[in-house]
Amino acid sequence: MNHTKTLLLAALLLGASAAQAGDDYHAQAISIIKHDFHDKGQATMDRLENDAVQYVCNRYGNNPPAALAQMLQAEQAATVKLPPDGKLLGDWKRGEKLAQSGTGFTWTDRPGLPVGGNCYNCHEISPKEMSFGTLGPSLRNFAKLRGNTPEMEKYVYTKIYNSKSHNLCSPMPRFGYIGALTEQQIKDLVALILDPSSPANQ
Amino acid sequence: MDATRRTLLKGIGSTGVLAAAIAAGVLRPTRVYAAEYNKVAFEAKDLAGGLKGIGAASPVDSKDIVLTAPEIAENGAVVSVTVASKIPGTSSIAVFVEKNPMPLSAHFQFLNGALPEARVNVKMGQTSLIKAVAIANGKAYVTQKEVKVTMGGCGG
């Protein structure tokens, strides 16, 4: 799309939408949040600003029109940096440790310390860990059920790196894109899910 | 003062003189016991030391001790443990968490009509066996149950 045209269109439509009554409480909510919240530790006020993905998911109650979703998903997919060495499978043991940890990014976490993968908060993975969340799908036997081809490795790596490249309003964080997890850490998590010797596939 | 009570006091270790004083009627037993903390048993770093400390060095397995505790603790900081002994003459009950740094959690002595039954909340650092020991007529009995402690909350 031509950028100049888009900008013009945007300006026009933004002006029009501001008058919509349905948005009133939404707008009030945002201004109340911005007034009533404050910086604490590393959790600063700029976190309340929306990027494009958040804006659209908020605007459409996580159900964006398909055309819009596809456009933004493609943009998110373009942010994914695959490892230059082409190896996507790390060490599942390190991955398991990382999957257990739920730390990082809160106002009580010291900035600069390693961030956890948060995986067990939402997913079942290894049968040895019975304390798992159910916000996300079970990843147990993932490789057994879905294979561990290079394509699957790439899919899992991409999903962890930027979950929004597959499903725009996925509840899952964009761990690589936001710099929470390093390339090596994501490889270790890919191994936890896809390595045949990982407990997840036992 | 009955034989059971003497046995229990013997287990405390440093109370020989006090026990003699009680026997001689110089001191009232309840006051002595309340003031006297069984340091040896409570500070023992392993189960064997704790058991020895309360005079229950080699307890016999018994089905007559009913130990109620969860399979999985919702939170290791508060694990509700109920112990009831059906062994006649039970004079005291102790609760141990095997894998805690100091396994003995609590020890209750029943007097003057108290039934041999107790409920207490204990902390558990990790998945462990809980052992309930009953002492009756100088003999020690035990039963056990494993309680799992899991990660909870958001882990942050």
Add this chain to the structure above:
Amino acid sequence: MRRLSAHPDENDKGKNMADPMKIRATVSGDVCEIKVLMSHPMETGQRKESDGKLVPAHFIQTFNIAVNGKTVIDGGCGPSVSRNPVFAFKVKGPKAGDKVTVSWVDNLGEKRTDEATVA
């Protein structure tokens, strides 16, 4: 007993722990259930503050429950009894109106005694 301070911040720093116990003694049939809630930090000596400093051990070591002055329970505790301990016992004999007295002593020598009436 320590009075609650007028200034909201004055009761800071661990000194507000010796609050009253909650004692409940209820008779059903010939058995009286005695439940005691104690306000106590039960610090193990192994917990660390956010600055990494160890919090010193502070826990109830012994307690005593008496009905009309006669001891029914003598208890000993290690630091692994939960914070704000709860104990429940059953005693044969007490009647409504009898007096239940509970006292505890902790490892720092702090003490507290409270009373309740059997209902």
Add this chain to the structure above:
Amino acid sequence: MRRITALCVAAFAAASMPQLAAAAKTPKKAATAASAPAPEAKDAATADFEKFRAILEEDNPAELFEAKGEDLWKQKRGPNKVSLEQCDLGVGPGVVKGAYVQTPRYFADADQVMDIERRIAWCMEKLQGFKHEDLVKKPFSNPNYTPDLVSLVTYVAAQSRGMKVAIPQKHPKEIAAYKIGAEIFKYRAGPYDFACATCHGEDGRRIRMQQLPNLASKRDAMRAYAGWPGYRMTGGLMHTLQWRMNDCFRQQRFPEPGYLSDAVTDLLTYLGVNANGNIYKGPGIKR
């Protein structure tokens, strides 16, 4: 590039072009992930927790704080040396019974919707003469300290035991508080793209072993509303709903919401009104 996309998005968002409207009719379900969610049937672990819930509730140390709160309520305190017994919690001056289950509500004297904690703080300020700064300085319990407001809320809440939740939605400001609360609940932001609704918007989900109430549904909203103020086993501390909202935002990786702020009151209005009609069982015990 990012900036342009954002504007482009805004254009889409506001558009009513036919092709987009058509696209919107066949929405992709947001939660659709790699495969089907794990079964949410009540597992053995949850059933076991529930078995011991009754004992934990029976032995709840929250009673200690309830007693302390009663003492604080009745004592003459503060620079003005008066008790809180003339404080109007919305059901008449000095009436405590039923107040907890009917807040947040609009208070004409403050021209504001207030939740119970905010209202008690208001009374401590206006009646007893405490300074606002002192009341909000250290609002949450820690191992060495339980704020007086926490004990007071626990006492007041306990006086609504067995009563029906009936939070009013009459005054325009009460209605606005609910609607704004609903919007705050859904608002996604922060490094993890989380909203309250990310974890609390569906039935039967868990984080680790912890059941997550769906705050948008009547039954689950009550599960969340119930048991607060609550004695939290983690740390052995008494906490109120003000704390619960604060710590959820911490986990949400948001900046901190102001204590006793409109944002929190609005969220509590949303939660409370969704729980309307259910019986409140009094202060509880939480994991």
